[in-house]
Amino acid sequence: MDYPFLRACRGERVSPVPVWLMRQAGRYLPEYREVRGKDDFLTLCKTPELAAEVTIQPIDILGVDAAILFSDILIPLEPMGMGLSFSEGKGPILEPAVRDEKDVETLGGIDPDSDVPFVLETIRILRQELEGRVPLIGFSGAPFTLATYMVEGGSSKSFMHTKRMMYAAPRLFRELMAKITGVTKSYLEAQIRAGAQAVQIFDTWAGILGREDYREHVLPFVQEIVAHLKQAPDIPEVPVIYFILNGGHLLWEARESRADVIGLDWRTPIADAVKALGKDVVFQGNLDPCALFLSEERLKERISSILEQGRGAKAHIFNLGHGILPEIPPDKAKLMVSLVHELSA
Amino acid sequence: MDYPFLRACRGERVSPVPVWLMRQAGRYLPEYREVRGKDDFLTLCKTPELAAEVTIQPIDILGVDAAILFSDILIPLEPMGMGLSFSEGKGPILEPAVRDEKDVETLGGIDPDSDVPFVLETIRILRQELEGRVPLIGFSGAPFTLATYMVEGGSSKSFMHTKRMMYAAPRLFRELMAKITGVTKSYLEAQIRAGAQAVQIFDTWAGILGREDYREHVLPFVQEIVAHLKQAPDIPEVPVIYFILNGGHLLWEARESRADVIGLDWRTPIADAVKALGKDVVFQGNLDPCALFLSEERLKERISSILEQGRGAKAHIFNLGHGILPEIPPDKAKLMVSLVHELSA
Numbered sequence: 001m002d003y004p005f006l007r008a009c010r011g012e013r014v015s016p017v018p019v020w021l022m023r024q025a026g027r028y029l030p031e032y033r034e035v036r037g038k039d040d041f042l043t044l045c046k047t048p049e050l051a052a053e054v055t056i057q058p059i060d061i062l063g064v065d066a067a068i069l070f071s072d073i074l075i076p077l078e079p080m081g082m083g084l085s086f087s088e089g090k091g092p093i094l095e096p097a098v099r100d101e102k103d104v105e106t107l108g109g110i111d112p113d114s115d116v117p118f119v120l121e122t123i124r125i126l127r128q129e130l131e132g133r134v135p136l137i138g139f140s141g142a143p144f145t146l147a148t149y150m151v152e153g154g155s156s157k158s159f160m161h162t163k164r165m166m167y168a169a170p171r172l173f174r175e176l177m178a179k180i181t182g183v184t185k186s187y188l189e190a191q192i193r194a195g196a197q198a199v200q201i202f203d204t205w206a207g208i209l210g211r212e213d214y215r216e217h218v219l220p221f222v223q224e225i226v227a228h229l230k231q232a233p234d235i236p237e238v239p240v241i242y243f244i245l246n247g248g249h250l251l252w253e254a255r256e257s258r259a260d261v262i263g264l265d266w267r268t269p270i271a272d273a274v275k276a277l278g279k280d281v282v283f284q285g286n287l288d289p290c291a292l293f294l295s296e297e298r299l300k301e302r303i304s305s306i307l308e309q310g311r312g313a314k315a316h317i318f319n320l321g322h323g324i325l326p327e328i329p330p331d332k333a334k335l336m337v338s339l340v341h342e343l344s345a
Numbered sequence: 346m347d348y349p350f351l352r353a354c355r356g357e358r359v360s361p362v363p364v365w366l367m368r369q370a371g372r373y374l375p376e377y378r379e380v381r382g383k384d385d386f387l388t389l390c391k392t393p394e395l396a397a398e399v400t401i402q403p404i405d406i407l408g409v410d411a412a413i414l415f416s417d418i419l420i421p422l423e424p425m426g427m428g429l430s431f432s433e434g435k436g437p438i439l440e441p442a443v444r445d446e447k448d449v450e451t452l453g454g455i456d457p458d459s460d461v462p463f464v465l466e467t468i469r470i471l472r473q474e475l476e477g478r479v480p481l482i483g484f485s486g487a488p489f490t491l492a493t494y495m496v497e498g499g500s501s502k503s504f505m506h507t508k509r510m511m512y513a514a515p516r517l518f519r520e521l522m523a524k525i526t527g528v529t530k531s532y533l534e535a536q537i538r539a540g541a542q543a544v545q546i547f548d549t550w551a552g553i554l555g556r557e558d559y560r561e562h563v564l565p566f567v568q569e570i571v572a573h574l575k576q577a578p579d580i581p582e583v584p585v586i587y588f589i590l591n592g593g594h595l596l597w598e599a600r601e602s603r604a605d606v607i608g609l610d611w612r613t614p615i616a617d618a619v620k621a622l623g624k625d626v627v628f629q630g631n632l633d634p635c636a637l638f639l640s641e642e643r644l645k646e647r648i649s650s651i652l653e654q655g656r657g658a659k660a661h662i663f664n665l666g667h668g669i670l671p672e673i674p675p676d677k678a679k680l681m682v683s684l685v686h687e688l689s690a
Binding site: 155157158159160163164166167168207208209210211213246248249266267268269272288289290291293294295298325327 | 500502503504505508509511512513552553554555556558591593594611612613614617633634635636638639640643670672
């Protein structure tokens with residue numbers, strides 16, 4: 001366990017500061033586009049050799065300090081009983097949308113070994129191929145974020161259907177959250193058994209909720225997952241990262257999840273988070289993904305400022321505040337990684 | 346000037362607390378749908394008699410304490426030289442998208458009297474019809490929010506094109522912001538001359554920016570508009586409300602705009618805003634629009650809590666934290682208004 005990334009997750013200040021990028025394996029890399037070729041996104045996720053290959057690309061190309069499994073947070077929803085497809089430009093489609101009691105009832109649990117064997121196989125291949133280089137991060141969506149896709153039937157702007165269920169049928173919503181939580185627990189546990197050395201829980205949409213609603217409808221389920229991963233017998237204890245996009249108003253709550261690392265987006269300065277939560281918290285983040293369009297000079301200033309703020313925390317892992325965009329020139333991402341290393345050495 | 350809403354804008358504690366709803370004239374009202382009939386949205390905006398009629402509907406139906414001009418923030422972009430259309434379900438389309446120097450250069454200023462006479466005529470009709478009942482709020486989009494629509498060519502999720510211009514071509518972006526600011530100044534000034542008794546500046550998308558970017562690229566332009574409205578000769582001095590959606594991390598900045606009232610969405614508890622900015626600020630907000638799906642009992646609890654927090658501020662105007670949704674039953678909106686009045690009497 002002496003990978004710098006894992007040491008930082010455990011609360012150790014590491015120099016240089018470890019760095020990886022959300023969606024670091026992705027369309028901005030020509031090498032990724034070449035592997036994907038004519039395959040659709042889901043085929044790539046479900047073909048272990050290819051998924052492993054694109055997972056490794058940014059390690060070679062950018063020099064990041066961790067690999068993250070190439071997959072999608074929506075993968076476990078298919079074996080739960082939902083139709084899943086991706087239409088170019090329109091985002092994911094989940095059908096039929098989960099709206100009433102009957103819809104929730106028909107959703108099943110999953111057995112990761114038989115339902116998502118390709119994910120576990122990808123992890124096993126990666127552990128062999130990465131050994132001695134960088135650690136491997138597994139991941140899942142958080143229950144609320146997955147619930148939004150299931151209830152809306154895909155992406156949304158207002159999340160009206162999700163909030164309507166939460167407000168008008170709170171018991172049904174809780175039942176749905178409990179089902180997703182059960183799936184997420186076994187899914188992440190299976191990833192850890194297969195070899196994931198850390199896991200990140202992505203709560204991309206929890207930031208749409210006010211604090212009161214988050215505490216009532218979301219936090220208990222995230223806590224249940226984190227506690228499960230920390231207590232489950234026979235699995236190695238690995239660091240858990242919890243990332244809420246747009247969660248500046250939910251800092252205390254993120255902390256109460258008891259995850260080891262709190263991910264921040266670019267709207268919450270690390271210095272503010274340190275001020276709010278104290279110096280005993282490990283933060284991950286938080287360059288605006290679009291800041292990779294800045295000139296080299298101004299990019300350097302931004303990175304320096306984030307690193308400086310990170311020095312106030314217990315430990316810091318550098319990352320973007322959200323996934324890297326397809327339009328970013330790979331050289332700029334590479335420059336970012338080397339600037340982080342250089343400026344924090 | 347003894348309308349409760351205007352007194353609260355000026356910092357006076359008013360009982361009962363005045364209340365209105367963003368998008369209170371809109372699709373959730375059957376009466377609105379009837380007036381609109383087969384006309385498209387833009388035709389309705391551009392026909393003063395009809396726009397005035399739907400503006401007044403919620404005053405009669407809900408009993409709110411202010412009317413807000415029925416219009417759209419994108420209206421002034423058409424006379425600036427952009428094609429504007431609304432496709433049902435897909436949102437607005439602005440074309441051609443503003444991407445380079447040439448695009449910015451071709452954008453013109455506007456003369457409200459000749460370019461948007463229908464807006465001013467709607468205001469004049471409304472002032473006659475509303476006199477003695479409730480005051481009339483005019484409005485505009487804030488420059489950054491308008492810039493996102495112009496640069497993206499419509500709505501967006503990542504706002505990549507806008508941020509790319511801001512980061513990669515900051516001078517060009519500033520030029521664009523300056524042009525929009527000039528238009529917004531004369532547009533709001535014309536509304537006030539025509540009779541608007543308060544104005545709200547909607548910064549729906551500024552919340553996507555970190556504080557540093559907001560301060561550099563957005564705040565100076567908002568300040569310029571507010572200062573202009575306060576100093577312009579020969580127009581009555583009216584209260585200015587500045588609303589940033591998702592702006593919990595920009596509270597200090599919102600205050601620095603020098604607007605009279607700061608609008609909050611449901612993610613920023615008024616109590617937190619009071620704690621951050623002190624007791625000398627007037628706040629407007631901030632019930633989650635989806636909370637209108639709650640049971641009456643729980644809705645009442647939410648409203649009580651918001652009113653209680655509002656009592657800590659210099660003054661409070663009750664509102665939703667964003668526009669009312671088309672799916673809300675009008676009776677629930679009506680219930681909300683009467684609960685606000687009843688609980689704060």
